[in-house]
Amino acid sequence: MAVATAIPPAPSDDKRWRIVETRMRRLGQRPDALIEVLHAAQEAFGYLDTDTLEYVARGLGVPLSKVYGVATFYSFFTLKPQGEHACVVCTGTACYINGAGGIVSAIGRGLGVRPGETTPDGRVSLLTARCLGSCSLAPAMILDGEVRGKLTADAVVAELEAL
Amino acid sequence: MTEPTGTDRPGRPVRRRRPRGAVPAGPVRASAHVCQAASCLSASSDQVLDALAEQVSEAGLTDVAVKRVGCLGLCAAGPLVQVPETGRLFDRARPDDLGGLVEELRAVRPGTAPGPPAPFFARQVRVATENSGRVDPEDLDDYRARDGYRALETALHAMTPAEVLDQVVGSGLRGRGGAGYPTGLKWTTVAKAAGAQKYVICNADEGDPGAFMDRSVLESDPHRVLEGMAIAGYAVGANRGYVYCRAEYPLAVARLKTAIRLAGRAGLLGADIADTPFEFHVELRLGAGAFVCGEETALIASVQGGRGTPRPRPPYPAVSGLWRSPTLINNVETFANIAPIIRNGGDWYAGIGTPSSTGTKVFALAGRVVNTGLVEVPMGITLREIVYDIGGGIVDGRPFKAVQTGGPSGGCIPEQYLDMPVDYESLKQVGSIMGSGGMIVMDDSSCMVDVARYFMDFCREESCGKCIPCRVGTTQLHTLLTSICEGSATLDDLERLERLSDMVKQTSLCGLGQSAPNPVFSTLRYFRGEYLAHIQDRTCPAGVCGVANREVVRQ
Numbered sequence: 101m102a103v104a105t106a107i108p109p110a111p112s113d114d115k116r117w118r119i120v121e122t123r124m125r126r127l128g129q130r131p132d133a134l135i136e137v138l139h140a141a142q143e144a145f146g147y148l149d150t151d152t153l154e155y156v157a158r159g160l161g162v163p164l165s166k167v168y169g170v171a172t173f174y175s176f177f178t179l180k181p182q183g184e185h186a187c188v189v190c191t192g193t194a195c196y197i198n199g200a201g202g203i204v205s206a207i208g209r210g211l212g213v214r215p216g217e218t219t220p221d222g223r224v225s226l227l228t229a230r231c232l233g234s235c236s237l238a239p240a241m242i243l244d245g246e247v248r249g250k251l252t253a254d255a256v257v258a259e260l261e262a263l
Numbered sequence: 264m265t266e267p268t269g270t271d272r273p274g275r276p277v278r279r280r281r282p283r284g285a286v287p288a289g290p291v292r293a294s295a296h297v298c299q300a301a302s303c304l305s306a307s308s309d310q311v312l313d314a315l316a317e318q319v320s321e322a323g324l325t326d327v328a329v330k331r332v333g334c335l336g337l338c339a340a341g342p343l344v345q346v347p348e349t350g351r352l353f354d355r356a357r358p359d360d361l362g363g364l365v366e367e368l369r370a371v372r373p374g375t376a377p378g379p380p381a382p383f384f385a386r387q388v389r390v391a392t393e394n395s396g397r398v399d400p401e402d403l404d405d406y407r408a409r410d411g412y413r414a415l416e417t418a419l420h421a422m423t424p425a426e427v428l429d430q431v432v433g434s435g436l437r438g439r440g441g442a443g444y445p446t447g448l449k450w451t452t453v454a455k456a457a458g459a460q461k462y463v464i465c466n467a468d469e470g471d472p473g474a475f476m477d478r479s480v481l482e483s484d485p486h487r488v489l490e491g492m493a494i495a496g497y498a499v500g501a502n503r504g505y506v507y508c509r510a511e512y513p514l515a516v517a518r519l520k521t522a523i524r525l526a527g528r529a530g531l532l533g534a535d536i537a538d539t540p541f542e543f544h545v546e547l548r549l550g551a552g553a554f555v556c557g558e559e560t561a562l563i564a565s566v567q568g569g570r571g572t573p574r575p576r577p578p579y580p581a582v583s584g585l586w587r588s589p590t591l592i593n594n595v596e597t598f599a600n601i602a603p604i605i606r607n608g609g610d611w612y613a614g615i616g617t618p619s620s621t622g623t624k625v626f627a628l629a630g631r632v633v634n635t636g637l638v639e640v641p642m643g644i645t646l647r648e649i650v651y652d653i654g655g656g657i658v659d660g661r662p663f664k665a666v667q668t669g670g671p672s673g674g675c676i677p678e679q680y681l682d683m684p685v686d687y688e689s690l691k692q693v694g695s696i697m698g699s700g701g702m703i704v705m706d707d708s709s710c711m712v713d714v715a716r717y718f719m720d721f722c723r724e725e726s727c728g729k730c731i732p733c734r735v736g737t738t739q740l741h742t743l744l745t746s747i748c749e750g751s752a753t754l755d756d757l758e759r760l761e762r763l764s765d766m767v768k769q770t771s772l773c774g775l776g777q778s779a780p781n782p783v784f785s786t787l788r789y790f791r792g793e794y795l796a797h798i799q800d801r802t803c804p805a806g807v808c809g810v811a812n813r814e815v816v817r818q
Contacts, residue, residue, distance in 0.1 A: 132568035139510060139549050166569070173570040173727075174551030176510050193473030193667065193703045194629035196717055230554065230721065233475035233512060235629035235701075236302050236338030236636050247305030 108158040111151040116144040120152070124159045131162045134170055138177055147178045175230075183218040183225035185263050187243050192231030194238040199253075203239055204228065206253035211260060224260055282309050284331040284399075285316040292326040293371035295319075295364065296396055297356075298343040300334040300482045301514050307358070308342030314358035315344070318365050327368050333483020335396040337383055338636040345396060350377030383634050386653050388615065388641045390623045391439075391599040395483035395637075400518050403525040406486040412531050414605035415490050418497055419539045422605075427498040428454060431601070433609030435621035440466055440557070440594030441669065441698045442774075443620075443687040449591065452581040453499040456589035461501035463492050463543075464585065464592045466562060467508035467515070470554035471670030472721065474701030476625040477595035479637050481508070481515035484599070485522035489532060489545060491598030494605060496543040499591050504545045507562055511552065519547055554671075554725035558773045559584075559592045561727065572729045573773035594699065596625055616642030620686035630667075630703035631658045640685070647681040650704055661706040665789070669698025671718040671725075672778035674785025675711060694785040696778075710807035711790040712797055715782045716744040722779035733776030736767035740783065747794060750801040750810030757794060761787065 107124055110117035123140035127133035137160065141152050148171050157164040171177045189207070191200050204215060207226055211219055218225040234240040237249020241256065284297065297312040316329040335343040340354035344364060348371045353364050379385070389395070399405045406412070418427050432447030453461060465488060469477040481488060492504045508516055523545050526532040534542040548566050555561045556571040563585050565571040584590025600622060604612045613621045620642040626649065629635045633655035640649060646666055650656070657663050665675040674695035676683075683689050687697050705714070723737040743760045746752040764780035771777045787794060796804050803810050 130568075132566070134568035135551055135565065136549065136568075139551070162568075169570055170568070174553050176550075176552035191472075193670065193701065193717070194635075196472075197630045197703060197705055197709060229511065230470065230552070230725075231472035231474070231511075233469065233478040234302055234305060234338075235473055235475055235627055235703075236341075237305065238629060238635075240305075247301065249302075249305060 108155065111155055117155070119144045120155065121159070124156070129160055131160050134160055134162055134167065135174070138167075138171055142177060147181050149179065149181075180218075183222050185224045185244050185260075186227060187224055187241060187260060188227045188229050188232070189215075189241045190232040190234065190239065191228045192235060192238075194235035195231075195240055198238040200239040203241070203251055203253045203256055206257050207260060210257035224263060282313045282316070282331070283401075284312055284329045285320065286328040286330055287325055290326060291328045292373060293324075293346065293348050293368045294328040294330055295368060296330050296332040296335070296345045296347060298333070298335045298341060298345075298396065299331045299400075300338075300479060301512075302334070302338035303341035303343055304514070306341045306355075308356070310358045311342045311344065311356045311361070315361050315364065318361055319368065322365055322369065324365070324368060331399050331401070332397060333395045333400045334392075334479040334637055336387075336392075336637045337634060339634065340636075346371065347397070348375050348377065350380060352381065383636075383638075383653055383655070386644070386648060387639050388623050389639050390603050390612075390615070391480060391487075391596050391625055392483070392637070392639045393603065394487060395479065398484060400483055400485055401521050403486065403522075403529055406484070410602075410606060411486055412490055412526075412537075414602035415493050415497075415531065416537045418494050418605055419537050419541055424454065424498045424500065427494060427605065430604055430609040431498070434600075434604045434612035435609075435619075436597065436600055436604065436612065437620065437687065438594060439596035439600070439624065439699065441672065441696060443697055446593065446597055449581060449593070450495065450499055452579075453501075453589050453591040456582050458589045460503075460586075460588045461499055462585045462588055462590045463496045463499070463501045463504040464562065464566065464590060465492055465504065465506045465595060465598055466557065466559070466592055467506055467512075467595045468550045468556045468562060469509060469512075469595070469699065470557050470725075471672075471699050471701050473627065473629055473667070473670060473703045474699050475627045476637060476700045478509075478512050478515050479627075480595050480599050480625070481512070482518055485515075485518045486526060487602055488519075488595055488598045489522055489526055491593075491601035492545060493532060493536065493543045494601050495591055495593065495598065497541055499589075501591065502542050502544065504543060505548050505566055505585075506545065507548045507550060507556070507566055509552075510549045516547065516549065523547065553727070554721070555727045555773070555775050558775060561773065562592065563590065570727070572727045573775075575772060596700070617684065617686050619688060624685070624697070624700060626700045626702045628654050628702050628704070631661070631706040631708070632656070632704040633658055642686045643684045645682050645684055646676065649685070649702065650681070654704065657704065657706050661708070664705045664707050664709060665711070667695075667703040667705065667714070667782075668701065669696035669781070670701050671721045672696060672774065672781055673698045673701075674781050675705070675714065675789065676785075677789040694781070694788055696781070708805060708807070710748075710803050710805035711786040711793050712744065712747055712803075713805075713807050715786045716741065716748055718782040719744055719779065722775065726775065726779075730770075730772035730776065732767050732770040733772065733779065736763060736771070736776070737779050739763060740767065740780065744783070747797045748803070748808040748810065750797060750808070752798050754798060757798060
């Protein structure tokens with residue numbers, strides 16, 4: 101197993117690199133810590149950009165191609181910066197049965213964004229999730245980290261427009 | 264990509280303090296259990312907990328405990344508060360309207376017998392979730408007060424690994440992740456496998472849309488899962504364990520971390536457990552949103568830090584798994600059943616349920632049913648009892664159409680089988696599977712062709728892309744189903760759909776692809792008329808698909 105000897109210098113003097121660095125060190129810079137380290141980086145910065153991927157690759161002694169492969173394989177990781185507010189609409193089975201599709205298309209009509217897109221003014225990112233596990237509250241969404249349940253399309257659009 | 268500066272990157276999310284409730288040091292006359300699992304928390308049950316603790320203290324009730332607990336089950340009616348002494352459940356509690364609850368607590372007399380449980384609870388048998396809604400998930404002492412870690416201590420002090428295996432084999436427990444492989448057999452295989460280093464993995468990558476049993480167990484009673492893993496480690500000879508949990512469940516992850524830390528500090532995990540030479544170290548690994556990682560070889564690839572792609576089996580992980588060492592992989596609910604089996608004996612567990620499907624099963628009841636939430640029922644109960652007696656029937660009294668079990672790998676069960684017993688064999692016979700426990704009830708507002716398309720869309724997106732039948736086949740099947748929904752398909756397309764479904768099932772590498780056509784098969788089997796209506800009459804009987812909308816416009 102290739103062991104990286106020293107963690108390379110951070111790409112900038114942003115203090116949040118230290119969070120990523122600490123995580124790598126705690127996990128012994130082992131290549132199998134890749135997903136854990138990417139989680140730490142995304143939690144710190146909100147998304148994973150090329151600098152981050154290169155930094156993690158060097159720090160763990162993993163080829164950049166593998167880091168990129170892992171970062172793009174898992175839907176939880178995002179390579180694009182997100183809007184000011186993140187709206188994650190659940191499209192799991194219970195939410196689908198209770199009309200999640202209508203909510204997504206209503207947001208599309210109201211704000212002009214499709215899932216995975218951010219409004220041009222960078223205010224709201226619309227995302228969809230496979231299942232939030234809040235099936236009792238269907239249809240549900242997470243708005244800025246808070247679960248909202250028993251939604252109606254009109255109320256959601258009104259709330260997002262008022263943000 | 265432009266050089267990012269510190270300012271245009273969003274900051275870390277602010278973590279809010281989680282309230283703990285208030286438990287008096289002295290004797291407790293009455294208590295209020297306030298649910299602090301994800302569903303109720305999203306309805307601000309943390310504010311209810313704080314407000315209740317304050318109001319109880321203001322009312323001078325010094326012998327009343329206000330306790331943080333896990334899931335109380337009836338998730339749709341949250342925030343939930345239960346007074347265990349009287350058995351009364353307060354639903355939709357609001358921080359500014361707790362007077363009735365405080366009065367109830369004031370009125371409890373010692374020796375009060377709990378009233379009869381509501382129908383939602385009366386038919387349930389709690390084994391895996393026996394502590395849910397009763398213990399504080401972040402308090403080790405509270406878990407220990409309810410026989411917590413006693414099974415592990417019994418196993419280590421008074422049983423040999425072979426005796427532990429005997430009890431698990433004797434219990435007849437089968438894998439609760441969905442496939443139903445006998446747990447005892449799996450454990451025995453790992454125990455017999457050659458290798459100095461062995462691993463135990465808990466599969467908490469609950470990816471099925473419409474299923475939240477594992478989340479609830481982890482949020483409500485994380486120690487029970489760790490205890491089950493440690494007992495498994497002792498039985499099979501493993502000294503390391505991993506919990507592979509979805510990153511989408513932040514509360515479950517936080518409570519697991521707390522539990523691992525507390526158990527380690529108390530000498531119940533780590534080295535020299537319970538003053539014996541046995542050691543067992545548990546680490547947490549986060550998934551990152553890939554359904555395929557529920558497949559055991561893909562899960563192992565992910566724990567090793569790579570893309571979650573499966574590999575052909577054999578060799579099975581029980582022989583060659585994590586780092587090519589023998590690895591035991593069980594689901595959260597399977598591990599949650601282990602401690603009671605060791606405490607009460609395998610025969611006790613085998614006495615619940617049916618001869619071939621022993622014990623209980625936790626289901627996440629959701630969809631168009633009145634009482635949505637988490638239920639644990641003995642195997643062999645009928646679907647009608649679950650949907651009507653426990654679930655309270657269909658919303659707005661609409662007609663029942665189907666129950667979907669097993670998620671994207673399962674099928675839709677029509678009305679004619681409502682009186683069928685729920686066990687592994689019966690569900691398989693009617694073209695569905697037990698699955699991990701998602702149970703979605705559908706009424707006449709669901710179009711079964713669109714349901715099949717919905718699940719195919721899921722499989723198409725979640726296919727890892729390694730094998731062609733799954734990568735290309737699911738896309739082609741989705742295209743065919745879409746053309747049926749849109750009213751542009753012919754009868755030839757229907758035949759093509761069936762042929763291709765069969766091919767994908769027969770030739771895919773892993774369970775994801777092999778089971779992806781199941782929703783198509785089961786809807787074709789029971790609702791073929793709906794497919795024909797879309798194709799021949801260009802109408803959608805449920806009025807869901809675009810084809811129906813176009814019909815309306817033309818008239």
